[in-house]
Amino acid sequence: MRYDSITEAIGNTPLVRLDPAVHGLRNIDLFAKLEMLNPWGSVKDRAAWSMAGPLLSEAVEHGSQVVELSSGNTAKALAVVAGMHGLGFKSVTNRMRVPEIKDLLLLLGAEIEELPGQSECLDPTATDDPLTLFHRTLSASGSAYLHTDQYFNPRNTEAHLTGTGPEIVKDLDGRVPDWFVACVGTAGSSTGVARALREEDPSVRVVGLVAAKSDFIPGIRTIDEVQEVGLFDPETYDTMESVSADEAIEGMLTLNRRCGILGGPTGGAAYFGAVRHLRALDEELNERRTAVFIVCDRVESYLSYVRQRRPDLLGRPARKNTLADLTEAEVSGAPSVTVADARRWIDSDRPLVVDLRSPFAYAALHIDGSVNIVDELFAELLRGGLPFSRSRPVLLACPVGEQSARYAALLTRMGHAEVRSLTGGIIAWRDAGAPLVRD
Amino acid sequence: MDGRPLFLEPRLEPRLRSLVAATGTLHSLIDALGSPLHMVVPDQIAENLERFRSVYRAHHLSGQVFYAHKANRSSALLRRLAATDAGVDVASLGELQHALGAGFSADRIIATGPKNPEFLWLAARAGVTVGVDGVAELDQLGALVRKHALAPVRVLLRLSGFETSGVRVLSRRSRFGTPVRELEALLEAVERHGDAVEATGAAFHLDTTSVAEKATALEGCLAALEACRSRGLRPRAVDVGGGFGVSYLAEREQWEAYTTALTDAVLGRRPPLAWGGHGYGLRNESGTLRGALGLYPAHRPVAGAAYLDELLAQPAASLGGRPLAGLLLEHLYDLHTEPGRALLDQCGLTLAKVLEVREQENGTENGGELLVRLAAKADDIALEDHGVLMDPVVVPRSGAGPGEGPVAVHLFGSLCLETDLITRRTVFLPRRPVPGDLLAFANTAGYAMDFHATRAQHQPAARKVAAWQDGDGWRWCLDDQFWPITPSGGAQ
Numbered sequence: 001m002r003y004d005s006i007t008e009a010i011g012n013t014p015l016v017r018l019d020p021a022v023h024g025l026r027n028i029d030l031f032a033k034l035e036m037l038n039p040w041g042s043v044k045d046r047a048a049w050s051m052a053g054p055l056l057s058e059a060v061e062h063g064s065q066v067v068e069l070s071s072g073n074t075a076k077a078l079a080v081v082a083g084m085h086g087l088g089f090k091s092v093t094n095r096m097r098v099p100e101i102k103d104l105l106l107l108l109g110a111e112i113e114e115l116p117g118q119s120e121c122l123d124p125t126a127t128d129d130p131l132t133l134f135h136r137t138l139s140a141s142g143s144a145y146l147h148t149d150q151y152f153n154p155r156n157t158e159a160h161l162t163g164t165g166p167e168i169v170k171d172l173d174g175r176v177p178d179w180f181v182a183c184v185g186t187a188g189s190s191t192g193v194a195r196a197l198r199e200e201d202p203s204v205r206v207v208g209l210v211a212a213k214s215d216f217i218p219g220i221r222t223i224d225e226v227q228e229v230g231l232f233d234p235e236t237y238d239t240m241e242s243v244s245a246d247e248a249i250e251g252m253l254t255l256n257r258r259c260g261i262l263g264g265p266t267g268g269a270a271y272f273g274a275v276r277h278l279r280a281l282d283e284e285l286n287e288r289r290t291a292v293f294i295v296c297d298r299v300e301s302y303l304s305y306v307r308q309r310r311p312d313l314l315g316r317p318a319r320k321n322t323l324a325d326l327t328e329a330e331v332s333g334a335p336s337v338t339v340a341d342a343r344r345w346i347d348s349d350r351p352l353v354v355d356l357r358s359p360f361a362y363a364a365l366h367i368d369g370s371v372n373i374v375d376e377l378f379a380e381l382l383r384g385g386l387p388f389s390r391s392r393p394v395l396l397a398c399p400v401g402e403q404s405a406r407y408a409a410l411l412t413r414m415g416h417a418e419v420r421s422l423t424g425g426i427i428a429w430r431d432a433g434a435p436l437v438r439d
Numbered sequence: 440m441d442g443r444p445l446f447l448e449p450r451l452e453p454r455l456r457s458l459v460a461a462t463g464t465l466h467s468l469i470d471a472l473g474s475p476l477h478m479v480v481p482d483q484i485a486e487n488l489e490r491f492r493s494v495y496r497a498h499h500l501s502g503q504v505f506y507a508h509k510a511n512r513s514s515a516l517l518r519r520l521a522a523t524d525a526g527v528d529v530a531s532l533g534e535l536q537h538a539l540g541a542g543f544s545a546d547r548i549i550a551t552g553p554k555n556p557e558f559l560w561l562a563a564r565a566g567v568t569v570g571v572d573g574v575a576e577l578d579q580l581g582a583l584v585r586k587h588a589l590a591p592v593r594v595l596l597r598l599s600g601f602e603t604s605g606v607r608v609l610s611r612r613s614r615f616g617t618p619v620r621e622l623e624a625l626l627e628a629v630e631r632h633g634d635a636v637e638a639t640g641a642a643f644h645l646d647t648t649s650v651a652e653k654a655t656a657l658e659g660c661l662a663a664l665e666a667c668r669s670r671g672l673r674p675r676a677v678d679v680g681g682g683f684g685v686s687y688l689a690e691r692e693q694w695e696a697y698t699t700a701l702t703d704a705v706l707g708r709r710p711p712l713a714w715g716g717h718g719y720g721l722r723n724e725s726g727t728l729r730g731a732l733g734l735y736p737a738h739r740p741v742a743g744a745a746y747l748d749e750l751l752a753q754p755a756a757s758l759g760g761r762p763l764a765g766l767l768l769e770h771l772y773d774l775h776t777e778p779g780r781a782l783l784d785q786c787g788l789t790l791a792k793v794l795e796v797r798e799q800e801n802g803t804e805n806g807g808e809l810l811v812r813l814a815a816k817a818d819d820i821a822l823e824d825h826g827v828l829m830d831p832v833v834v835p836r837s838g839a840g841p842g843e844g845p846v847a848v849h850l851f852g853s854l855c856l857e858t859d860l861i862t863r864r865t866v867f868l869p870r871r872p873v874p875g876d877l878l879a880f881a882n883t884a885g886y887a888m889d890f891h892a893t894r895a896q897h898q899p900a901a902r903k904v905a906a907w908q909d910g911d912g913w914r915w916c917l918d919d920q921f922w923p924i925t926p927s928g929g930a931q
């Protein structure tokens with residue numbers, strides 16, 4: 001495989017048969033169309049190239065900025081396309097809730113504008129919603145923008161009508177699958193593929209998947225939100241079903257861990273929705289059938305999404321010398337010292353004063369002569385053992401004396417005899433009128 | 440799903456639930472004081488305050504919860520709060536006088552919003568903290584203090600236009616506060632008036648439901664306070680304003696079913712859900728939904744004190760990713776909040792009497808909905824003015840009432856205006872009301888009670904009473920007669 005441009009690597013993605021031992025369908029061969037293996041990592045590479053490609057030379061001539069309302073994958077693809085042609089790219093959205101996607105876009109040179117949240121004291125007669133304003137700006141400025149308009153642009157659908165759909169048929173040796181299952185975001189991929197398949201064989205059944213209404217699955221819309229999509233036509237789907245975020249993650253885990261397919265939550269939702277839809281049908285069958293679903297993108301960019309919803313999946317085994325090992329009795333019995341006694345102690349014995357707050361707070365005001373070791377860093381240090389000599393007295397300080405008590409208990413357990421926690425913390429210190437410095 | 444009633448039942452916590460069930464009391468009140476009638480439940484506001492306080496405690500934060508007075512003019516609620524440790528945020532001369540008269544000492548009052556000279560003078564004279572909007576107001580305050588030889592006034596600098604690094608948040612424009620870009624000029628003014636004002640902190644109030652935007656603002660305030668310190672000022676508080684929200688509905692499913700049905704109705708896939716096919720901001724453009732839903736998110740999983748908790752847990756990206764609560768604490772800053780609506784959650788209801796129940800002449804056109812006329816004006820029950828959709832509770836005149844099934848109704852008021860609809864939407868009631876029944880609109884204390892009220896056409900504005908539980912029963916007095924020492928039982 002040798003190409004002259006990375007854009008030639010778009011499309012021709014693998015169709016992989018999943019192990020029946022994993023999905024449990026006896027009569028249905030379940031295939032995953034791996035759109036995650038497009039060069040920029042998602043199904044959106046096709047649409048982005050299809051929409052922007054033909055307009056690029058003109059855009060370059062005018063120095064237009066490429067703009068799109070996108071929460072991630074389309075933005076990523078367009079940012080790359082724009083960058084390759086020396087153009088700027090701006091994404092406008094309020095759906096981008098996954099931080100690493102934002103960071104990646106910034107890395108790729110994108111400009112991101114987030115729409116504000118809903119007004120808390122709302123004026124129900126106001127008509128200027130931010131999206132309307134956005135569209136007005138675009139149409140007012142003439143040719144300064146190349147707006148790909150993915151939710152309304154037929155070239156989004158077309159990329160899948162001429163690419164994704166026919167590829168599926170070709171890889172099934174000219175047959176059309178009995179079921180096609182896809183998540184609906186812009187509806188481009190599901191609509192284009194469905195149309196291509198129906199042209200070959202109208203009996204294909206199309207399952208559209210949306211997110212449960214109160215849930216959030218990046219890249220998919222809810223049943224109400226799809227109504228705002230110009231490419232969405234309810235007639236495209238034989239059935240619409242919803243998937244919860246938890247189910248999407250369950251499906252994703254199965255793909256990741258058992259199928260070797262590192263797809264993201266949307267792929268997981270498609271897998272979960274496909275198996276759920278097909279299970280009952282499968283039991284009625286006595287001949288072989290085929291189903292295809294789309295794996296839209298890769299898992300790597302969703303780690304914080306997973307961390308938020310399923311922290312257990314990212315859990316690590318417990319380590320030594322951690323606060324978690326302490327008993328409540330140890331904490332409440334931790335050696336401590338009042339502000340007045342601490343001031344005398346500092347004068348007489350010169351203990352090492354360790355301030356556990358963040359460097360910003362420490363820089364603003366601290367006890368003269370203290371050292372700043374942020375609690376997280378201190379916790380790391382302690383895993384390796386005591387970071388100072390047992391003979392050196394230590395005074396620990398935090399905002400209110402709670403964290404420092406825990407660390408004093410831990411240090412005591414680790415064998416330090418002369419450690420004290422400052423009772424009431426830096427706040428008590430301030431309230432007692434003791435000096436704080438900025439140096 | 441077409442024919443099925445789409446209920447939007449209010450969330451009722453035990454106190455309001457008990458009050459709504461006190462049928463006899465409610466009817467005798469309406470008989471004595473007329474319809475419509477507002478009822479406030481002062482004990483609830485103390486309980487809501489305690490919920491905010493427990494979030495402060497969980498994060499070890501000190502500082503003040505300032506009740507935003509503008510949300511309700513009730514004396515009873517204000518005086519009940521005066522008996523707690525709360526503060527009050529006043530936005531006019533009248534509110535300041537009211538607060539002082541209710542027993543709030545100056546150190547528990549903060550004056551915000553646009554200020555006329557009298558308001559500013561009384562605030563400065565009494566020694567309350569003033570939230571200043573910009574250089575002009577500082578100049579005005581400085582001049583006032585000098586001219587009248589007043590003691591230096593504590594000020595919080597209200598900021599706006601916070602910017603995130605990397606991602607630009609398109610904020611709604613605010614008329615209030617000084618853009619952080621102009622902070623230097625503001626601090627120069629603070630120094631210029633060093634003899635007359637003492638800057639004790641930074642403040643913001645953002646009208647948004649987005650936690651992320653508020654987190655950005657809070658982070659911006661921390662940076663601004665650092666700028667104050669580097670100039671030798673000694674700030675000690677961040678005021679995060681209000682806007683913590685209320686969850687009005689009992690069930691998420693009802694809200695979801697309703698909004699989906701509304702989308703379908705706008706797209707013509709089911710009969711209209713509102714008078715004249717009103718779409719609450721949504722419209723149909725050749726089969727695609729356009730516009731934005733102009734409704735308050737009436738079911739909210741996180742609101743009030745829980746919203747504050749969530750805000751405080753947000754990481755501050757520009758300050759090492761630590762949670763905001765931790766940063767406030769470490770910097771030894773007090774946290775001030777100014778909840779209005781959220782402190783008034785479950786604090787009151789509005790009663791209106793059913794005067795007439797009538798079939799529509801062309802009953803088929805609107806699906807046979809009934810017209811129900813209430814002894815109230817739309818501005819007495821301003822839920823819809825704030826985009827809040829919520830069913831009233833029927834309080835029958837006699838016993839449980841006939842047991843026929845649900846009915847669809849339109850509620851309209853006593854003004855001779857087509858616009859005097861109390862609800863634009865078709866409301867489903869569990870049974871057909873009859874004249875003499877009361878409709879209880881729950882949770883109206885925050886902005887929906889007297890914020891809009893007028894005396895148009897010589898129709899009375901609703902009166903207001905304060906009610907409290909006494910054993911199994913309810914006792915009441917006129918709002919203005921309530922003091923925290925009002926005996927809750929036995930002889931007065």
Ligand SMILES: Cc1ncc(COP(=O)(O)O)c(C=O)c1O
Pocket residue numbers: 043044072073074183184185186187188189190218219220264266267296297
């Ligand atoms: C991750 C992800 N999956 C699935 C989809 C849905 O694909 P389509 O927009 O073609 O319906 C999108 C598009 O928004 C997406 O970003």
